[in-house]
Amino acid sequence: MMDLSVLTRAVGDLDEEAVLDMLNDFVATKPGEEEAQKVVGACQQGMALVGDFFDKGEYFVGDLIFAGELLTSAINVLKPVIGRGSGAKVGKIVLGTVEGDLHDIGKHIFKSMADAAGFEVYDLGIDVPASAFVEKVKEIKPQIVGMSGVLTLALDAMKVTVAELNNAGLRNDVKVIIGGNPVTKEACEQIGADAFTTNAAEGVKICQSWSKQ
Ligand code: B12
Known part of the structure; x- marks a missing residue:
């Protein structure tokens, strides 16, 4: 197993060559999923250094x-x-980065993992207004809505989106999960989501627990 702190540092230093070399070597060892998730976590910590x-x-x-x-x-x-x-x-999961927020790296990681776990993920992209979530939920009838956001302001947009789902009479038909660096238990309660996480793998586990119900 590679030294994860070296990887975190290399991401923080934006040393692309070192990062990609380390990851290619790692993938060549045919690692297990748990190890791979630790590596994703180390990259995520590197992005926190960048911040x-x-x-x-x-x-x-x-x-x-x-x-x-x-x-x-x-x-x-x-x-x-x-x-x-x-x-x-x-x-089925309807997923998007909420209005006002253009960050989508974390959303993509969650999408890749949810896809691999067998979910059909409908990704609405970035800067997604509440109305677009509502329209897609009407069309697709998913079990889950996933909202991503990294800006503090995204929390307000998430709250508006849940309120719009409610106004459209759809809130009780779906579970709502929010993800991204600023989400917390308190934010989750204020937004009216069912679950929150800052870890894509945990997010997938939560969605799996819902799909078994
Ligand atoms: C890369 C980056 C950018 C890139 C984004 C590129 C892209 N395609 O996403 C660009 C250059 C576009 C950008 C722009 C800006 N950024 Co920026 N950015 C970052 C940075 C360095 C990394 C974010 C990131 O990708 N993290 C890594 C991912 C993997 O983490 P994550 O999103 O949390 O995702 C994980 C989990 O949360 C979870 N997850 C995420 N989404 C979901 C969804 C669901 C449903 C689930 C279950 C799980 C889940 O899974 C992921 C993997 O585990 C952060 C620093 C930081 N500390 O986060 C600043 C940061 C977020 N940016 C910031 C700022 C200020 C900006 C700008 C305003 C800068 C400017 N002056 O223009 C603009 C805003 C643009 C906008 N309107 O959105 C601030 C935000 C401050 C705040 N509190 O609001 C930060 C914190 C930097 C800082 N310290 O000041 N940024």
Whole structure:
């Protein structure tokens, strides 16, 4: 198993070559899913370092953009080993990054893992208004709505989306899960979601527990 702190540091330093070399070597060892999830976690911690450097004024928006591309490439390398499902479809999820928020790396990680676990995931993309969630829920009739957001402001948009689902009479037909760095138990309660997580693998487990009910 690779040294995860070295990987975290390399992501934080935006050392693309080192990150991709480490991940390609890791995938070549045919790792188990649990190990692969630890590696995803180390990359996620590296992104938190990027955020810290940005806060301190050492990194700029261009660095955030590069970090986004770096993590997308990293997840593409890891895709074959993050969650291999049986192929049987277990339920439908309507997913999106809420209005005002353009961050989608975490959403993509969750989507890849949920896909692999057998969910049909309808990804509405980024900056998704509440009305688009409502329309898709009417059309697809999913069991689950997943909302992603990384900006603090995203929490307000999540609350509006749950309220709109409620107004449309759809709230009781779906379970709602929220994910992204700022989500907390308190936020989950205020938003009116059923579950929250800052970890995609845990999110998939929660969705699996719902689809068995
Ligand atoms: C990369 C990045 C960007 C990239 C995004 C590229 C992309 N395609 O996503 C770009 C350059 C576009 C960007 C833009 C901006 N960003 Co930015 N960005 C980041 C950074 C460095 C990493 C975010 C990230 O990808 N994290 C890694 C992922 C894997 O983590 P995650 O999203 O939490 O996802 C995990 C879980 O939460 C979960 N999950 C996520 N979604 C879901 C959904 C469901 C349903 C489930 C179950 C699970 C789940 O699964 C994932 C894996 O475990 C963060 C720093 C940080 N600390 O987060 C700042 C950060 C989020 N950005 C910030 C800011 C300020 C901005 C800008 C305003 C900058 C500017 N001045 O223009 C703009 C805002 C644009 C907008 N309107 O959204 C601030 C936000 C501050 C705040 N509190 O609101 C941060 C925290 C940086 C900082 N410290 O200041 N950013």
